Amino acid sequence: METTITFSVNGQPRTVTTDPERSLLDVLREDLQLTGTKYGCGEGQCRACTVLADGKSIAACITSIAEVENQSILTIEGLAKGKQLHRVQEAFLAEGAFQCGYCTAGMIMQAVELLADDPKLAKTDVAARMQRHICRCGTYPLILKAIHRAAV
Ligand code: FES
Ligand code: FES
Numbered sequence: 001m002e003t004t005i006t007f008s009v010n011g012q013p014r015t016v017t018t019d020p021e022r023s024l025l026d027v028l029r030e031d032l033q034l035t036g037t038k039y040g041c042g043e044g045q046c047r048a049c050t051v052l053a054d055g056k057s058i059a060a061c062i063t064s065i066a067e068v069e070n071q072s073i074l075t076i077e078g079l080a081k082g083k084q085l086h087r088v089q090e091a092f093l094a095e096g097a098f099q100c101g102y103c104t105a106g107m108i109m110q111a112v113e114l115l116a117d118d119p120k121l122a123k124t125d126v127a128a129r130m131q132r133h134i135c136r137c138g139t140y141p142l143i144l145k146a147i148h149r150a151a152v
Contacts, residue, residue, distance in 0.1 A: 005069050009034065010078025020066035024058075025049045027065045028075060036076040036105050040134070047133040050106035051075045057113045076105035079112065088112050091150035092143075099137035107133050111147045121151040 003020045006013065009032060016031055028034045028051070037060055040048030044062040051060050052074040079086035085093070088111045098104045110133060118124040126147050127140075135143065 003066065005065050007065075007068050007071050007073060009073045010075060011072075016065065018065060020064060022065050023061050024051070024063045024065050024068055024073070025060035028060060028073075034075050034077050038102055038105055040102070040106075045134070046103070046106075047110065048103050048106045050109045050133070052109055052113055055113065055116065057110050074109070074112075076108060079108070086112065088115065088147070088150045091146040095142050095146040095149060097139055097142040097146040099139055103133060103135045103137075103139075107135070107143055111150065114147065115150060119152050121148060 002017050004015060004017045005020065006015045008014060009028070014032065016027055018027065018031070025037060025039060028037050029039070037051055038048040039061060040046035042061045044059045047059055049060040050057050053063070053068050053071045079089060088108050092098065092104065092108060107130070110130060114124060114126065114129050115121070126144055130143065
């Protein structure tokens, strides 16, 4: 049975009529054509699909669309302001913190949450906070460097 669900994505109100058990990731990628958020494992294990829901990181592949009703979703497409990249995006570019780039959107969204919680990284074990994110290319040292670079 389809249900109509309202939420916002990157500041835009959105309404979809769909199976409420569909994943947020499917809706983002297939219905809203926001393909920056990646499908990795589909089981909550790799975190390639990380987005923010009301400011908190979630794995979009294991979150149903019904669970985010009335929430504000932020995806990688919503970070830049016009041509001005978010400072975390700038830092990843400056450090070259990717190879294939498949994990990058999820890593960046997680870093945005982390830096919102602790802008100077004064009380955060960054490696521990990023531990759930898998980078098959093994770019972890540069990713950690980029996150520290983005700290104010
Ligand atoms: S695709 Fe969502 S955690 Fe792997
Ligand atoms: S850069 Fe390839 S998976 Fe991380």
